[in-house]
Amino acid sequence: MFLKDYISDVYNGVASLLKGMRKTGYYFTHSKEIITEQYPDNRATLKLADRFKGEVVMPHDDNNEHTCTGCTACELACPNGTIKIITKFDVTPEGKKKKAIDAFIYRLEMCTLCNLCITACPSDAIKMVPNFEHSVFDRSKLTKVLNKPGSKIKEGIE
Amino acid sequence: MLSLESITKTTQDWLFAKFSPEIALTIECVIVILLCITLFAVLGLVLVLLERKVAARIQIRLGPNRVGPGGIFQTAADTLKLIMKEGLTPDSADKFLFNLAPFIVMMVAMLLLAPIAFAKNFQIWDINIGVLYISAVSSLSVIGILMAGWASNNKYSLLGAMRSGAQIVSYELSAGFAVLTIVVLTGSLRISDIVASQENGWWLFKGHIPVIIAFVLYIIAVTAETNRAPFDLAEAESELTAGFHTEYSGMKFALFFLAEYINIFIVCAIGATLFLGGWMPLHIGHWDGFNHIMDYIPSSVWFMGKTFFLIFVIMWFRWTFPRLRVDQLLNLEWKYLLPISLFNLLLVTVIAIMGWHF
Structure with missing residues (x-):
């Protein structure tokens, strides 16, 4: 019984080691698996991972419309006070007052890219994009207003 | 045909014709020393680059x-940087031992080059106890390592050295037993005899499964x-x-x-000599045409090819397996490798006595 355990120990050990070597041997012989990006050289054809988070943006469609209702869920979710939403009241054609955003202020220099604001947003108004070339000469340039000038909320988003 | 054998022979004849035997021998020694140092430098650069690649x-x-x-000049650039750097000696270190240790490690690696047959009849020193010499000298490097660890006066160094x-x-034990299996089959400790015994096939193929087991044990032990x-x-x-x-x-x-990489080269060269036939070309039974083509490849190329193949295998190990704990390390040796290699040696002895190998 002891001998049987001993031999199966050795067999299983060798088998699992060979399994590992097969994997690394596969990587060694298949250069297509290489994931290194030679960054400044291939700046035009750079391929980043899908999960890479670089910056928060607010997508606008062709009519310069976004889907942000100004509910400030992202502002409350942010642990660092990165987001500041300044609201205003639009007057709808029916004469009703409607809350809307005046400025969505995003301070990239304070952002840890934790993705909490994206998950908090009920209307998918903001998203993460894989931009990473954030260097600027003046720190104030990192404070951005995400909604474009003259943009307004898309119809039907409450 | 230009081969390493003919070059050495011509050089020797020319030296002995020109000078008295003593001076000729001295010049030969100097040439050998220069060749060794050059080999070391080149191997260091090549192997480090190979490892990184x-x-x-x-x-x-x-x-x-x-x-x-x-990136082929990367290691040359690194070496240049290392030469420029200050060789600092810590204040509380044992200065003499601290500075001596790297040279001991290096010298042991250099001594090990002596009995290795790099090509047909191209060997520095063909002593009749070549294998014994190798296993004796290779264990000296631990002195250099212990010296470095002790003299540094640093807890990490001391623990590492211990x-x-x-x-x-x-691990010397199981490496020694693996080497012994081939000695048992060959009946000689001389490296050139061991290589000559593999003319009709390498021991890895001739010696059935026990030699394959010994080969695996050898690779593990030398790693x-x-x-x-x-x-x-x-x-x-x-x-x-x-x-x-x-x-x-x-x-x-x-x-x-450098000594680390030279040691890898040496143990792989010895492994290639013992198990893969050294500079012997690959010969398969009675396939005369095939054997003839294989003979055209120079013996030095065969030797280097086998050695670098083994080096690659050891590098493959390094980048695949996770590190063992100390207790696991000693368990592996004393509970697995040593009993298996003892039993294996017994098996090989039976095979050798009964003449069951090819």
């Missing part, structure tokens, strides 16, 4: 690719003896910063680094 490919990276085409001592002393991952407890970066050479810098560090 292999590591990169296995880890799906590109590896060094900026200095020179494909681990290295335990490791080399234990441990050269302090390489997965047995690199002596320098375990995450636990002991760099183990026994933590305090070394500049060229003294480079000597340790």
Whole structure:
């Protein structure tokens, strides 16, 4: 019984080691698996991972419309006070007052890219994009207003 | 045909014709020393680059690719940097031993080159106890490592050196038994005899499964003896910063680094000599045409090809397996490798006595 355990120990050990070597041997012989990006050289054809988070943006469609209702869920979710939403009241054609955003202020220099604001947003108004070339000469340039000038909320988003 | 054998023969004849035997011998010694040092320098550069490239490919990276085409001058640039750096000696270190240790390690590696047959009739010193000499001298390197660890006056260095001592002393046993299997089959300790006995086939193929087991044991044991991952407890970066050479810098560090790679080359060369036929071409039974074509490849190419194949296997180990703990390391040797190699040696002895090998 002891001998049987001993031999199966050795067999299983060798088998699992060979399994590992097969994997690394596969990587060694298949250069297509290489994931290194030679960054400044291939700046035009750079391929980043899908999960890479670089910056928060607010997508606008062709009519310069976004889907942000100004509910400030992202502002409350942010642990660092990165987001500041300044609201205003639009007057709808029916004469009703409607809350809307005046400025969505995003301070990239304070952002840890934790993705909490994206998950908090009920209307998918903001998203993460894989931009990473954030260097600027003046720190104030990192404070951005995400909604474009003259943009307004898309119809039907409450 | 131009071969290493004819070059050495012409040189020797010319020297002995020109000078008196004593002076000719001295000149020959100087030439051998120069060749050894050149081999060391070249091997150091090539193997470090190879290791980095292999590591990169296995880890799906590109590896060094900026200095020179494909990064081939990377290690030369690194060496230049190391030469420029200050070889610092810590204040509280034992200065004499501290500075001596890298040279001991290096010298042991150099001594081991003597009995290796690099090509047909191209060997520095064909002593009749070549295999014994190798196993005796290779265990000396532990003295250099212990010296470095002790003299550094640093807890990491000391721990690393102690681990290295335990490791080399234990794994020498199974490496020795693996070597003995071939000695039993050949009946000689002389390297040239061992190579000559493999003319009609390498021992790995001739000796059935026991020799294959011995080969695997040898590769495992020498990986441990050269302090390489997965047995690199002596320098375990995450636990002991760099183990026994933590305090070394500049060229003294480079000597340790170089000695590590030279040791890999030497153990692989010995493995190739014992199990894969050294400089012998691959011959298969009675396929005369095939054997003839194989004979056209120079013997030095065969030797280097086999050695570098084994080096690649050891590098493959390093970048695949995780590091062992000290207790696991000693368990592996004393509970697995040693009993298996003892039993295996018995089996090989039976095969040799009964003449069951080819």
